[in-house]
Amino acid sequence: MNQQLALGIDIGGTNTVFGVVDRRGNLLGEGSMSTRGYEEVTRYIDALYRKVHPLIEKVGGLDQIRGVGVGAPNGNFYHGTIEFAPNLPWKGVIPLANLIREQFSMQAVITNDANAAAIGEMTYGAARGMKDFIMITLGTGLGSGIVANGQLIYGHDGFAGELGHIIVEDEGRICGCGRYGCLETYASATGVMRTMEELLKKKKTDSILRKLPPDQLNSKAICDAAIQGDKLALEAVEFTAKILGKALANAIAFTAPEAIILFGGLTKAGDLLLNPTRKYMDRNVLKIWSGKVKLMRSELKESHAAILGASALVWEMKD
Amino acid sequence: MNQQLALGIDIGGTNTVFGVVDRRGNLLGEGSMSTRGYEEVTRYIDALYRKVHPLIEKVGGLDQIRGVGVGAPNGNFYHGTIEFAPNLPWKGVIPLANLIREQFSMQAVITNDANAAAIGEMTYGAARGMKDFIMITLGTGLGSGIVANGQLIYGHDGFAGELGHIIVEDEGRICGCGRYGCLETYASATGVMRTMEELLKKKKTDSILRKLPPDQLNSKAICDAAIQGDKLALEAVEFTAKILGKALANAIAFTAPEAIILFGGLTKAGDLLLNPTRKYMDRNVLKIWSGKVKLMRSELKESHAAILGASALVWEMKD
Secondary structure (H helix, E strand, O other): OOOOEEEEEEEOOOEEEEEEEEOOOOEEEEEEEEOOOOOOHHHHHHHHHHHHHHHHHHOOOHHHEEEEEEEOOOEEOOOOEEEOOOOOOOOOEEOHHHHHHHHHOOOEEEEOHHHHHHHHHHHHOOOOOOOOEEEEEEOOOEEEEEEEOOEEOOOOOOOOOOHHHOEOOOOOOEOOOOOEOEHHHOOOHHHHHHHHHHHHHHOOOOOHHHHOOHHHOOHHHHHHHHHOOOHHHHHHHHHHHHHHHHHHHHHHHHHOOOEEEEEOHHHHHOHHHHHHHHHHHHHHOOHHHOOOOEEEEOOOOHHHHHHHHHHHHHHHOOO | OOOOEEEEEEEOOOEEEEEEEEOOOOEEEEEEEEOOOOOOHHHHHHHHHHHHHHHHHHOOOHHHEEEEEEEOOOEEOOOOEEEOOOOOOOOOEEOHHHHHHHHHOOOEEEEOHHHHHHHHHHHHOOOOOOOOEEEEEEOOOEEEEEEEOOEEOOOOOOOOOOHHHOEOOOOOOEOOOOOEOEHHHOOOHHHHHHHHHHHHHHOOOOOHHHHOOHHHOOHHHHHHHHHOOOHHHHHHHHHHHHHHHHHHHHHHHHHOOOEEEEEOHHHHHOHHHHHHHHHHHHHHOOHHHOOOOEEEEOOOOHHHHHHHHHHHHHHHOOO
8 A cells, every 4th residue: 555645624614625635745636515505414424525536536546545634623633523613514523533434434533623734834834843833823713733742732632722712801802602802802803803893983093994895894804904004904903913922922931832833814914914923922922932933924825724734634643 | 770769859949859769759768958058060969969879879779770850940851951040059051961960870851840840740649640731830939830642841942831921911010030910920929928918008908917027928827817717818819819710721721731730838728729719710711621620739748749750750761
């Protein structure tokens, strides 16, 4: 058996994307399908297999593939399950790794999307060669994957790395988790929108965003406006960077990472977000780390990152 | 060679304690000396060797001993050094592991005191069998050692686990590190004293602590008063527990530990501190962990814990 290839599957709330990847991160083929429309998860797995099968044939059949890595919201590495994922159609605890193992006749491993991103970055991206780093995904929420001693930290129950839910503001913004002041209510695509809405209400400063219909006021529009120099959008980005930078300063005190790597839609603001985040991070961190911990963007192409991350789990499998 | 014993040395700002320990944590002999009075670290090592040597002979000589584990403030595991320790007489970077290796003709390993406490707890104490836990030492400052996947997290530079220096209050109390609002300015022996002083000034409530001369208002007196039901002392403990509990809730979101273990002088307050800390921890943690992460006291005898912790480093050594 050759087994120099890995199948990566990323299950999102809307779409599922998959691809076959070699050890260097080259995507040899990919595809996608809707995650929705399958009431039973077994139906979904059937459909997924039918979609993926031609791709497996194309790269030379099962013998070429070492295993399947799956990234999914609320994916639990230890149990091989998806547990109570609010954005997926299947409720409760889904034994996803087992279902895939049976349907695909391959070993399968699962973790949540941010952990998969961290392993992808370590295998193919900006964190190659690093043994200690933190991956932060700034999407609808804030996800994180913590790598220490060259290993992803799963914690005693498989759910470690929930930096989106550290409380950064006492009695702050209400969070989807039911508590108040979680980091992701500020530092995420949704967070920056909430900040922008507050600023638009509170201030009279002119802004191109005032002309947008409310349903178009998304994080992309805010990043674009900031890049164009819109003062109020820049203020929203700076505010986001301040809260994120301070939280990252505290995160450094935990695991003393070599780098913190940012990924996801919000990083489209580029240096506009990175520079002030770095400023607040360095200003608030214990002196021994000031100016020493790299803050960088992911080196994985966003359209491929989810597949690459999921596929990279396969190389971490024990034989 | 037998090598079923370990030599543990704990270097404190005032005293150095040492002992020979077997694999089950039995102390076969111990001793102590002053850390002070040696301008040159080599003189200190000489004196230490003269003190320790009879103990080595007593247990059967060098052949019985696998190595030396050293716990010291600012001890760096990777470099085998003590780096810029404010409370030790020797300045700059001290190559302590090498000095001991040469003088004692044994392999030596060093880490900071809180990390040593964590490994001691994992080897001999409350964390036996645990792969994921956080050790918190509540002494003059707040130290911490984080164990994940069964390994202590040292970080990329050897200085991970500085939970005493996560900022919990914007523009809060000034800290020895030069910043403001660090956790240890509240949750430590010094922190509870500062809280008590503030309460005594701010409130008119009667308290047995009002009668104490200022130099006797230490954390022990405050714990004792709280145990006796002194209202203001209880308020100080509750305030400390609130800040500590909230910080621990955030810490859980990082590494999802099975338990958080408290050690040090402040834990003498017992359930008076533990119960409210647990209450605030559970109230502020992400729901999946509420009521699930154990908060417990160290199971090591305080007088022996430093030696046991340092000695336990030896069992972690690679051959």
